[in-house]
Amino acid sequence: MAKKEERVKLLGFWISPFSRRVEMALKLKGVPYEYLEEELPKKSPLLLELNPVHKKVPVLVHNDKILSESHVILEYIDQTWSNNPILPQDPYERATARFWAKFVDEQILPAGFMPLVKPEKGIEVAIEETRELIMFLEKEVTGKDFFGGKTIGFLDMVAGTMIPFCLARAWECMGIDMISEDKFPGLDRWIKKLNEVEIVRECIPPKEKHIERMNKIIERSKSS
């Protein structure tokens, strides 16, 4: 029973960008893990037991340690397995990466979904407001392959799972070309570069299935 081995389990959900980014980090570090799919919106007893505070995925279980909150988990992974660093070394660059990651989840996500599904101020205004926020990221990535420089890092994982491989699919369902190449050449190039990274490709929800599911989510959200 007391076998000295690293056991890593991840409770996730296939369309959750929060859980996908944890998978990306584990793959980048070459950490083998067991994946347990939550059949959301139904929450398993295991999920409720492991994350009683938030009752959400992702949850990472590393031997006897239980962790939740995707940013917290990414930093934990980075500090536990030191190969292929996720966060930059320099304190200022780290602060910058953390700042933009927070911005993606706390500003871009709320602006980039519900206000487009239920545009109180009109769809054009909602699109412009989302683009204004995305423009901040355009400035950050211009001149670089990735936010992390030559290789993917913390902000690439957070923004990558949230924007091109989650929100963009919702935008496609709604017929919105949010990140057009002419307005966002830097981000457009970044997305193409992301698609070339094998680890990223392995962590993207399959497009057709995703679009099908996203359409259902949008319908449900419209009537909520």
Add this chain to the structure above:
Amino acid sequence: MASDEVKVIGAWASPFVMRPRIALNLKSVPYEFLQETFGAKSELLLKSNPVHKKIPVLIHADKPVCESNIIVEYVDETWSASGPSMLPSTPYDRAIARFWAAYIDEKWFPSLKSILKAEGEEEKKAVLAQVEEGNALLEKAFNDCSKGKAFFNGEHIGYLDIAFGCFLAWLRGTALAGGHKLIDEVKTPSLSKWADRFCNDPAVKPVMPETATLAEFAKKIFAKPPA
């Protein structure tokens, strides 16, 4: 060549602004405190934090850092040699500290704010119950994280102490909580003792507003217009 000067843009009453100030004090880093005028935003603030236009902002060698908890980590990492680490040493304990700091900002603080907005006894009761539920979780978190020592971070004040302790001046103004004692010796005994230790720490005392001054200020900013 950019100087190594440190500036903090903030306001004396803001708990979020207290966070970087406590962190800088803990590392004995001198800084210039640039007070924003209540109700107006300076050019420097708008230039340094164009995304959120909010305080606090730390400016170090002319480079701005925004978001209070991110600033605290930046201070800890930049002046790592100048004082004890503000985060625990193991990745797991660090993750737990970050988890609870995020919980405080995303769940606990919004429920605290809604006490002020709550109208009627029923709503007030419900909101208070939420805050108390959060306090109970944080009481347990304190016992788990401190492992019998004085602070969440162990022997020395750290990231999570700062993240939560910055609200103590506001919490102690019981008038602000409608006469309810939110950190209570009976319900949250460990936190109650921790609160005293935190508020009396030399790194905290100079930047923690006096309860009376804060109460006056709160009256002004939360004053309901005449019916």
